[in-house]
Amino acid sequence: MPDATLLPIVPRDDLWLFFESFLMRWEGSNTQASYRQDLMIFTQWCEQYGLHPIADIKRTHLELYMRYLKDDRKNAPSTISHRIGTLSQMYELAIDDELIAKNPARLVRRPKAHVDQGRRVALTREETQRLVRAAYDSSPTDHALIVLMAYLGLRVSEACELDIADCLHVAKAHRCLRFVGKGDKLALIPQPPAVMRAIDAAIAGRTEGPLLLRRDGSRMTRRSADRVVKRCAKAVGITGNISPHVLRHGFIVGSIDAGVPIRQVQLSARHSDITTTIKIYDRGRANLDTHSAHALAAWLGSVA
Missing domain, CATH: 1.10.150 (DNA polymerase; domain 1)
Known part of the structure; x- marks a missing residue:
């Protein structure tokens, strides 16, 4: 030292x-x-x-x-x-850089952020379907934005930064999104038919430029995307703190509920560590219907 x-x-x-x-x-x-x-x-x-x-x-x-x-x-x-x-x-x-001898923050006791197990971290399946429908009725751009986050799990910044060329990549017989995501990591995501149709409608025959355009013709921003999500949610009576990231949560939670193995969910969500998928999303689901208390109570039986 x-x-x-x-x-x-x-x-x-x-x-x-x-x-x-x-x-x-x-x-x-x-x-x-x-x-x-x-x-x-x-x-x-x-x-x-x-x-x-x-x-x-x-x-x-x-x-x-x-x-x-x-x-x-x-x-x-x-x-x-x-x-x-x-x-x-x-x-x-x-x-x-040899500017200090030791890290003064190393032994600092940081406050713990407790997770509210009852807090909703995502929309339900039915709410997501209603939100997608509201976006479809709003405009092709709004529909593509919602679908990219809800069906593919894109972060709002990733969706807004997509160019048309990023959406037309073909790999292993799949049309894919190909872009640089969080942490400068290359992402390659297949497009299911519903997503492909939404993207094509947003492109509307254009050959270059941003995929998602605002009404003035400029690239969609995080703030304008947030307004789209809130407006579409309000249109179909979805209440609460609704933000673009709730849709990414829904992609992950919905994948788990649909029976996708947790390791595959991690890879699809592009989490570096599987504990992120488990700790934040799987635990946050708080699925009371499948809580082990039900199975144990049935096994032990009742005295009354």
């Missing part, structure tokens, strides 16, 4: 050069934007107390910072944990 007294200190004016070198690992992604915001909030907090965000920070400072996030910014436990995680990754890079 290097001697802490001999470690260089990044001048305050050069801090963001170091931060940007850290953020380059997620260039152009939503993750990069989220991490940049985390670093900005932390840097502003450090300035209030005259602390250098790298050289001066100890574990106790980060624990005080978590209290600030909780009490002053009213951040949820999951947000606090995420922001400390960003700092931990940044400090690991600082260690590698």
Whole structure:
């Protein structure tokens, strides 16, 4: 371990050069934007107390910072944990660059985000069908957007960034979507007939450009996609916190309910780790009809 007294200190004016070198690992992604915001909030907090965000920070400072996030910014436990995680990754890079001797975030006790087992993480099959119908009645673009997320599990950013050329790739006798997804990973997704028809209707004879267009002819954005989902949901009486990501949840939960093996669901959802599929989606289903309590109660019998 290097001697802490001999470690260089990044001048305050050069801090963001170091931060940007850290953020380059997620260039152009939503993750990069989220991490940049985390670093900005932390840097502003450090300035209030005259602390250098790298050289001066100890574990106790980060624990005080978590209290600030909780009490002053009213951040949820999951947000606090995420922001400390960003700092931990940044400090690991600082260690590698020999700017600090150890990671002050390593032993910080982050708050746990508890999963509400009763919270709905996806639409039901019947609700999804109603939503798709409402999108079909709205416009070919709205229909294609909903189908891409609900039937193929695309993230909203992935759907909005698709070009026409990305939708016409043929592999192993399947027409597929071929694009670069989260984590700069190449995705190849087959198009079932219902999806193919929706995409062709959205293309409408065009040969190039974005697949999904707004009314002014520009590429659809995440915000406009969110409005489409909410408008179509409202049109068929679907209430609650409905967002584009609920449709991706529905793709995963529906695949599990349809009997697809969990390993195949993981691959189809493009999760790097199967525990993500199990922990977030399978557990979040909270299928009370198949709870083991029913089987055990029947096995034990009743005294009354």
